[in-house]
Amino acid sequence: MTRTVITFGTFDVFHVGHLRVIQRAAALGDRLVVGVSADALNERKKGRAPVFSQAERLEIVASLKPVDEVFVEESLEQKREYILAYSADVLVMGDDWAGRFDEFEDICEVHYLPRTPAISTTALIEKISNAGE
Template sequence: MPAPRTVVTFGTFDVFHVGHLKVIQRAAELGDRLVVGVSADELNMRKKGREPVFDETERMAIVGALKPVDEVFLEESLELKREYLVRYGADVLVMGDDWAGRFDEFGDICEVVYLPRTPAISTTALIEKISRS
């Protein structure tokens, strides 16, 4: 029997929507165990220039409660991606295709897969729509 495959993915997962659910479901289909890194509040501020709507504890609880997710951890730095992949035994790294090519360097330790984003949905667009209401 082949060794179980561990898939690791990362995201902010703020204002959780169907696009988030689909990427998690598709990532889970690529292996036997899914580990999800949820961006820390401070990391989100550095990446996006704004605080998330839901704090890191709430976002980790939401993602961790999803059936396909086996383990969740706090991603505190983009520069630690390699360390996270090694720590969690990644066989596959899954990212959205908006990051295409950005993580190819990790191909030496795991397979790197970029999944298409769900069209016409984004957290930023949702927040803007809500704030206009």
């Protein structure tokens, strides 16, 4: 029986922290499905547009060896529907979301992975923005 893992993220300004969470998520099953936040969702969630477009971020994530399928995550409120639609056995999120998705333990396992220390997309964007000053 195939064990499907699902995870979600913006994956903007793709960095080694993103790669590691994808690799660790993939190691928990046989098939990895990744929801990439829509541009509009990212603007609502973070108050800014992503640096890379939704299409570019989907292409980057889809090209990674551990990733079997990608889709656009339109809404945070649809997590349950996405888990069910992709028949996910495991939901993986970063530990910055710890406890926020325990409600889905009735339909799948929920794992919170530690983030890679000292790596943040927001910090990288700020560093790049300030480099020209």
